[in-house]
Amino acid sequence: MKITEAKVILSCPGRNFVTLKIMTDEGIYGLGDATLNGMEKAVVAYLENYCIPALIGKDPCRIEDIWHYFYRGVYWLRGSVSLTAISAIDMALWDIKGKSLNTPLYNLLGGKSRDRILVYCHANGKDAEETIDKVGEKISKGFRAVRVQSGVPGIEDAYGVPKDDRPYEPAAKGLAHEETWDTTKYLNFLPLLFRKVRDVYGENVHLLHDAHHRCTPVEGARLAKELEPFHLFWLEDPVTGELQESLRLIRHHSTTPIAIGEVYNTIFDHTTLITEQLIDYIRMPLVHGGGITHMLKVAAMASVYHINTGFHGATDLSPVNLAAALHFNTAINNFGIQEYMPHQDIVHEVFSINYRYDDGFMFVDDSPGIGVDIDEKKAAEYPYEMASLPVNRKTDGTIFYW
Numbered sequence: 590m591k592i593t594e595a596k597v598i599l600s601c602p603g604r605n606f607v608t609l610k611i612m613t614d615e616g617i618y619g620l621g622d623a624t625l626n627g628m629e630k631a632v633v634a635y636l637e638n639y640c641i642p643a644l645i646g647k648d649p650c651r652i653e654d655i656w657h658y659f660y661r662g663v664y665w666l667r668g669s670v671s672l673t674a675i676s677a678i679d680m681a682l683w684d685i686k687g688k689s690l691n692t693p694l695y696n697l698l699g700g701k702s703r704d705r706i707l708v709y710c711h712a713n714g715k716d717a718e719e720t721i722d723k724v725g726e727k728i729s730k731g732f733r734a735v736r737v738q739s740g741v742p743g744i745e746d747a748y749g750v751p752k753d754d755r756p757y758e759p760a761a762k763g764l765a766h767e768e769t770w771d772t773t774k775y776l777n778f779l780p781l782l783f784r785k786v787r788d789v790y791g792e793n794v795h796l797l798h799d800a801h802h803r804c805t806p807v808e809g810a811r812l813a814k815e816l817e818p819f820h821l822f823w824l825e826d827p828v829t830g831e832l833q834e835s836l837r838l839i840r841h842h843s844t845t846p847i848a849i850g851e852v853y854n855t856i857f858d859h860t861t862l863i864t865e866q867l868i869d870y871i872r873m874p875l876v877h878g879g880g881i882t883h884m885l886k887v888a889a890m891a892s893v894y895h896i897n898t899g900f901h902g903a904t905d906l907s908p909v910n911l912a913a914a915l916h917f918n919t920a921i922n923n924f925g926i927q928e929y930m931p932h933q934d935i936v937h938e939v940f941s942i943n944y945r946y947d948d949g950f951m952f953v954d955d956s957p958g959i960g961v962d963i964d965e966k967k968a969a970e971y972p973y974e975m976a977s978l979p980v981n982r983k984t985d986g987t988i989f990y991w
């Protein structure tokens with residue numbers, strides 16, 4: 590088999606998605622997600638100008654070799670833009686392999702290790718009261734695991750809370766808008782919130798929280814310690830983790846499980862975290878973590894150290910990534926949980942999907958390959974609209990992590 594053509598489809602059904610389509614001389618094509626929120630066109634340019642011309646004529650069956658061609662073979666290692674491009678190529682090649690062998694992706698990864706995929710949803714409200722109601726709504730929809738985010742008294746823009754009644758979506762049209770942040774108010778509020786949530790709903794639901802990189806290591810340690818009585822499933826991104834050693838401080842002070850890595854892109858971002866057992870869940874998703882080929886290695890290394898996966902699954906990752914993640918989660922032994930933020934209906938006008946949510950779990954069907962398709966005519970009806978993630982400042986104006 591030979592790759593004859595490849596193209597990038599940039600479309601905005603409610604939000605921007607970048608999709609790579611690789612075609613072969615046998616008429617089989619594969620799809621890969623290449624969406625990097627707020628940096629879409631950078632990935633498009635890399636794919637169109639450099640990767641696609643080099644793909645033409647290659648044998649799509651040689652997935653491992655092609656992965657290393659674009660990773661090791663390119664002198665400039667690592668980085669979100671290039672790893673997102675590599676991820677898309679890799680997903681599309683696994684999709685082609687599955688279709689050519691007429692078998693679902695999970696079968697190529699070792700077959701089923703489980704029948705259903707535990708997912709967590711988001712409950713978010715403008716204050717503690719509304720947030721507690723939202724948690725109840727999610728529990729009544731069958732969710733076994735709920736991420737709890739709330740507006741914080743005295744902070745105008747808490748992460749994860751929508752400003753209107755629409756579902757939460759952090760990217761807004763145009764250039765980045767600025768938000769303000771106050772860690773002291775947040776740290777004082779959060780344990781009180783979780784105490785109330787546990788008082789109302791008891792212990793029979795998994796609770797998660799995303800600190801979204803906004804603590805220093807010692808603040809993260811305090812937060813993890815003070816949340817300990819409420820038995821979180823995980824505390825996500827207490828620190829950015831650029832400095833992997835910073836997780837030691839948190840670990841030494843608390844048994845609250847830690848999830849990290851949605852902004853990472855290679856195994857080298859995790860090596861200290863994994864080998865020193867400083868974390869419990871890996872967040873790096875297929876779409877930004879080098880695709881299936883690389884994530885198989887990350888998951889295998891993590892499994893040795895009792896660390897499970899908990900892939901990022903926000904709405905800025907396309908249905909192609911979600912379906913691929915569900916196959917991956919079906920196959921590996923050390924799956925932990927999958928984030929599930931349902932896409933708006935308009936997204937499914939462009940992408941036809943092969944997965945479903947039912948009573949706290951997700952299921953992917955047996956269609957060959959990844960199993961998601963794209964309607965290119967529909968995609969063209971929703972042209973790209975520039976959108977950016979916010980920029981964050983402390984109350985005195987200092988730039989901070991968003």
Ligand code: GCO
Pocket residue numbers: 626759799801851901902903904905928978
């Ligand atoms: C999450 C994430 C997202 C990101 C978003 C950025 O845990 O789901 O933190 O909300 O902020 O995906 O593009």
Ligand code: MG
Pocket residue numbers: 799801825826851
């Ligand atoms: Mg997050």
